[in-house]
Amino acid sequence: MIDFGHFYQQIAIGPLSHWLETLPCQIEQWKKTTQHGQFNSWQKIVQNLPNITPTDLDLKTAVMAKNEYPLCPKEKQRITQLLKSLMPWRKGPFSLYDIDIDCEWRSDWKWQRILPYLSPLTDKLVLDVGCGNGYHMWRMVGEGAKMVIGIDPTQLFLCQFAAVRKLIGNNQQAYLLPLGIEQLPSLAAFDTVFSMGVLYHRRSPLDHLYQLKNQLVSGGELILESLVIDGDENQCLIPNDRYAQMRNVYFIPSAKMLKIWLEKCGFCDVYIVDQTVTTLEEQRKTAWMETESLANFLAPNNIHLTVEGYPAPLRATLVAKKR
Numbered sequence: 001m002i003d004f005g006h007f008y009q010q011i012a013i014g015p016l017s018h019w020l021e022t023l024p025c026q027i028e029q030w031k032k033t034t035q036h037g038q039f040n041s042w043q044k045i046v047q048n049l050p051n052i053t054p055t056d057l058d059l060k061t062a063v064m065a066k067n068e069y070p071l072c073p074k075e076k077q078r079i080t081q082l083l084k085s086l087m088p089w090r091k092g093p094f095s096l097y098d099i100d101i102d103c104e105w106r107s108d109w110k111w112q113r114i115l116p117y118l119s120p121l122t123d124k125l126v127l128d129v130g131c132g133n134g135y136h137m138w139r140m141v142g143e144g145a146k147m148v149i150g151i152d153p154t155q156l157f158l159c160q161f162a163a164v165r166k167l168i169g170n171n172q173q174a175y176l177l178p179l180g181i182e183q184l185p186s187l188a189a190f191d192t193v194f195s196m197g198v199l200y201h202r203r204s205p206l207d208h209l210y211q212l213k214n215q216l217v218s219g220g221e222l223i224l225e226s227l228v229i230d231g232d233e234n235q236c237l238i239p240n241d242r243y244a245q246m247r248n249v250y251f252i253p254s255a256k257m258l259k260i261w262l263e264k265c266g267f268c269d270v271y272i273v274d275q276t277v278t279t280l281e282e283q284r285k286t287a288w289m290e291t292e293s294l295a296n297f298l299a300p301n302n303i304h305l306t307v308e309g310y311p312a313p314l315r316a317t318l319v320a321k322k323r
């Protein structure tokens with residue numbers, strides 16, 4: 001069973017200790033309700049993976065683990081099969097003992113784009129909201145963060161995170177909790193909060209920004225990454241039904257409007273640091289994610305439009321400070 005007891009011990013002393021008043025109850029409640037039909041089989045897959053402590057672990061330039069002596073072919077095949085049973089792998093890539101998990105997204109490209117604009121993460125307490133399978137969390141650990149906590153309600157991603165964790169030496173600096181942002185109390189404890197790829201999924205985006213602000217210490221930094229449209233500060237797309245085939249997309253503002261939203265919510269020093277069109281090389285079908293991907297979500301004869309006729313995905317990153 002994926003167990004959170006060790007996490008509770010880790011936060012018992014320090015700025016997150018008051019979270020223990022509510023978190024264990026919430027997790028117990030989560031265990032009793034709304035489990036995905038495959039959750040138990042995913043957990044068994046994780047149980048069947050070995051605990052390996054690599055002799056060579058790189059979380060700074062990639063998520064890569066190696067041993068002085070390579071895995072024997074049979075064990076490599078067994079681990080590959082177990083990891084494949086946790087498909088689809090969306091965020092990555094991971095290179096674990098020469099098993100290359102080529103995920104749908106080149107999440108390392110996003111990380112390379114945003115890293116130059118972050119305040120150093122060394123010794124920081126970091127929250128990654130909507131962390132997916134935790135790919136970026138490992139990169140945050142690689143940048144020297146003291147502890148990284150990710151929250152994401154998708155149970156497959158929790159299991160993928162647990163799988164990677166077992167294979168890279170049960171690292172104790174990163175923890176993923178199966179919670180949505182709306183379930184967090186106002187912790188006011190994190191030095192840096194990331195929200196990447198989440199805002200457009202929220203029905204109330206300004207409330208999302210307030211929820212993020214409530215997690216930061218005074219002077220703390222928010223890194224907000226979201227879908228945007230090209231346009232001035234008065235423009236926002238509210239897709240009628242689906243956007244790029246996704247049902248749960250609510251608000252896609254221009255980056256300039258997003259900056260105003262952040263300022264309206266009381267953030268200061270707000271900067272738009274990056275805007276990048278998502279390419280067919282960055283998001284694509286792979287051997288580890290075999291269903292439809294960006295190529296299927298764009299208009300057949302026009303890569304500038306989605307199948308619904310909206311502007312194709314453009315993503316912006318903003319950094320902001322809590323006063």
Ligand SMILES: C[S@@+](CC[C@H](N)C(=O)[O-])C[C@H]1O[C@@H](n2cnc3c(N)ncnc32)[C@H](O)[C@@H]1O
Nearest residue numbers: 129130131132151152153154180181196197198
């Ligand atoms: C587009 S993915 C982004 C993953 C990762 N942050 C990245 O940038 O690559 C959005 C993630 O948000 C998660 N999510 C959905 N609703 C959420 C909520 N209420 N609170 C936190 N995360 C949520 C989804 O499970 C999904 O993993």
